[in-house]
Amino acid sequence: MTASTAGREPWELDASEVATLVRRGELSAVAAAEACLSRTEHVEPTIRAYVAVERDRALERAAAVDRRVAAGDDPGPLAGVPVAIKDNLALEGRPLTCASRILEGYVAPESATAVARLLAAGAVPVGRANLDELAMGSSTETSVFGATRNPWDPRRVPGGSSGGPAAAVASSGVPLALGSDTGGSVRQPAAFCGVVGLRPTWGRVSRKGLVAFASSLDQVGPLARSVRDAALCLQVIAGADPGDATSSDRPVEAYAEEVDRVLPDARGVRVGTLAELAEEGLSAAARLDFRSALDRLAAAGAEVVEVSAPAAMPALAAYAVLAAAEASSNLARFDGVRYGRRGGGAEGAGEVRSARNAIVSSRSEGFGREVTRRVLLGTFALSAGHAESYYGRAQAVRSALRRQLGAVFDRVDVIATPTVSGGAFALGSRLDDPLTMYRSDLFTTPASLAGLPAVSVPSGVDDDGLPLGLQLIGPAFGEAALLRLARLFERLTAFERRPVPREGVAA
Amino acid sequence: MPVTIEEVRRIASLAGLRLFPEDERELVPQLAEIVRFAGRMVEAAPFPVSAQTSGEPSDAPGSREAPDEPAASLDRGLVLANAPDHGDAHVRLPPLHPSEGA
Numbered sequence: 001m002t003a004s005t006a007g008r009e010p011w012e013l014d015a016s017e018v019a020t021l022v023r024r025g026e027l028s029a030v031a032a033a034e035a036c037l038s039r040t041e042h043v044e045p046t047i048r049a050y051v052a053v054e055r056d057r058a059l060e061r062a063a064a065v066d067r068r069v070a071a072g073d074d075p076g077p078l079a080g081v082p083v084a085i086k087d088n089l090a091l092e093g094r095p096l097t098c099a100s101r102i103l104e105g106y107v108a109p110e111s112a113t114a115v116a117r118l119l120a121a122g123a124v125p126v127g128r129a130n131l132d133e134l135a136m137g138s139s140t141e142t143s144v145f146g147a148t149r150n151p152w153d154p155r156r157v158p159g160g161s162s163g164g165p166a167a168a169v170a171s172s173g174v175p176l177a178l179g180s181d182t183g184g185s186v187r188q189p190a191a192f193c194g195v196v197g198l199r200p201t202w203g204r205v206s207r208k209g210l211v212a213f214a215s216s217l218d219q220v221g222p223l224a225r226s227v228r229d230a231a232l233c234l235q236v237i238a239g240a241d242p243g244d245a246t247s248s249d250r251p252v253e254a255y256a257e258e259v260d261r262v263l264p265d266a267r268g269v270r271v272g273t274l275a276e277l278a279e280e281g282l283s284a285a286a287r288l289d290f291r292s293a294l295d296r297l298a299a300a301g302a303e304v305v306e307v308s309a310p311a312a313m314p315a316l317a318a319y320a321v322l323a324a325a326e327a328s329s330n331l332a333r334f335d336g337v338r339y340g341r342r343g344g345g346a347e348g349a350g351e352v353r354s355a356r357n358a359i360v361s362s363r364s365e366g367f368g369r370e371v372t373r374r375v376l377l378g379t380f381a382l383s384a385g386h387a388e389s390y391y392g393r394a395q396a397v398r399s400a401l402r403r404q405l406g407a408v409f410d411r412v413d414v415i416a417t418p419t420v421s422g423g424a425f426a427l428g429s430r431l432d433d434p435l436t437m438y439r440s441d442l443f444t445t446p447a448s449l450a451g452l453p454a455v456s457v458p459s460g461v462d463d464d465g466l467p468l469g470l471q472l473i474g475p476a477f478g479e480a481a482l483l484r485l486a487r488l489f490e491r492l493t494a495f496e497r498r499p500v501p502r503e504g505v506a507a
Numbered sequence: 508m509p510v511t512i513e514e515v516r517r518i519a520s521l522a523g524l525r526l527f528p529e530d531e532r533e534l535v536p537q538l539a540e541i542v543r544f545a546g547r548m549v550e551a552a553p554f555p556v557s558a559q560t561s562g563e564p565s566d567a568p569g570s571r572e573a574p575d576e577p578a579a580s581l582d583r584g585l586v587l588a589n590a591p592d593h594g595d596a597h598v599r600l601p602p603l604h605p606s607e608g609a
Contacts, residue, residue: 109585127565242576317548320541328522335523338598342591355603364525369533372524376515379522381545390545434537435544 010035015081015229016256019122022069022080024303029065029080033058033124038083040126040173046501048148049158049167051087051097053127054096058082062124075122077256078236084168084177088135089115089220090209098211098326099143100133102334102366104341112209113244114178114220114237121236130164133368135180135213136327137161138188138440139430142370145428150192152466156424160442165223167195171500175421176233177223177394182213183319184419184444186221189454191419191469194458194495197223197485198230199444201477202451203248205234206241214326215246217319217448225497227457227487228364231255234479258480263488267301272293272412283422285462290418293459293470296492297416306414307408311401312446318397319445320438321381321390326379328423331371336362373434402450406475414485415473417443419456423466447473455486458495467495510539 010018010032021027037055046049068075085091088098090108097103111119119125133142140148140163148163150156151171158167162179166189169177179186181199190197198221205220211217222233235256240249263269273294279287298304311318336342336358343361367375381390408415421442430437447454453476456469470489474482515535519526526534581597594598 037539105591106589109581109589242578247575314548317545322547332523336591337600338586339589342589355600358601360523360525363523367524370524372530373534373537373541375522375524376518377541377545379518379543380510380514380538383518383521389550390542392546435540438541476516 011039020077020080029062032080033062043171047167049164050127058126065344079122081123082126082174083123084129086179088211098134106339113206113241117237132161135161150424159192161185163189169195182217183448189199190456191415192424194467196230198455202452206244206247208243212330214323231259231483253480259483259487265301269302270303270412271302272307272415275308281421286422289468290461309404315446318394321394324374324378325381328375335359341366398449405450409475417471419469419471453479
């Protein structure tokens, strides 16, 4: 099998290209995996995208794909595609850490449904990608395994919480990764790292096997080098799952084929910009980039209009309360009893005086600072005397936002916002300022609260050469049209994908 | 309503967490700031308080929560393999002593 194609190395190919070549027998899955593993091992000392790179397992799985091709079988639409899996998505038989001490020693008994579907489609996991602890964060700095770096500038964050997946794709270690998005955790790191990040409609993809953070907000989504790859991944992982009663039974559309029906222009497309967010807090470069993005869409024939959803203003505060409240409930399961770290000292469980003591020790030793902060905030918001003022009002904001955005989509086909308010910030610059860190999610939380699909597409760079993203939000289960427009924008933008990290740039 | 250290200690106990003095020194003002931010913005929303809506858009055609489908539990061996301390058939926990605090 050829080791490179059209002058490009296998690690430079998109996921769709790898799968096509592997299925045709023109590229072996082993060669693709070897190339990506070599690339990963080259950049990993700088980027630190992974909790664990799993070379031997990746090559075994790639060899199995090759055997199927040799036997005349079709391994599937992601045949031989090297992928990174965020380490809050279970992979059978492998540790599942969520980048936290609380799950020390835990081994996943079965794969998450989304992961199982990737594997059934022929994908080859090369490793478990780093994340903010228990998916709570916007910078991938709170992982117990250390911070991931942004491949565009390793002195900066990749974003979070899916910073590991984003960095793995951006550094060309893999063409595709699976992350999770609660308040923006796929889209924001995608923007910071110059890749595509998709948050599907809540319920479009099963959450079985995704370690729960905020169950009414969590969603599994792909990070990829291209909109087409993101569409292909969605097509593979979407669909009803008896293991997740909240997964939708709506038919899964042929998203990859849909985006292949390339829009020649944007005529007839109505794009809304939210008056309440508009250019809130944007850096000068981000403001210019957003306006330029809208101009490109308008020049392609789109009608750009201002729309209003007043609940978008308090949405970030509502998200902070609701996500923390749900997290405090979900994380009650981490008690050191049935799995994970049991606290109480190196002497072992027998030294602990009581069950209550063991549980409190386990949790206090197991959770990091940000997780502790959110559990406290969530418990506060749900406690007697506060629940109506905080949790109740946040729910009211959410209900109102859902209704208002529903009405907006009677007027427009898609809502456009910046994904982020500026380029990636410096490592360590916001760790002691949680409120500023939370504001990283200003533009991404409304879609999360309303359960709507949203995609971030690279739109340009700021004055420091750091990527920025355009976020497009669609109506519920409107991924096909959303991704077609995203692909048009991708063509209009021609974002320069260059090899990062640049040689010689150290963290 | 300001967030006091006594409130944070009470909340921590409810949440099954132990905070050391250095944790309290850092967390109390941070939580107070976050609570102020959340409270101010949410109070500014002129919406009547209404019932929770789920993430699933209830008005979207064809969308509904699927009924639960019972399935086999995890194999006991698999469950026990992840337990920090277990006997042959059960997870083992230190004794319950109601008189002992966290």
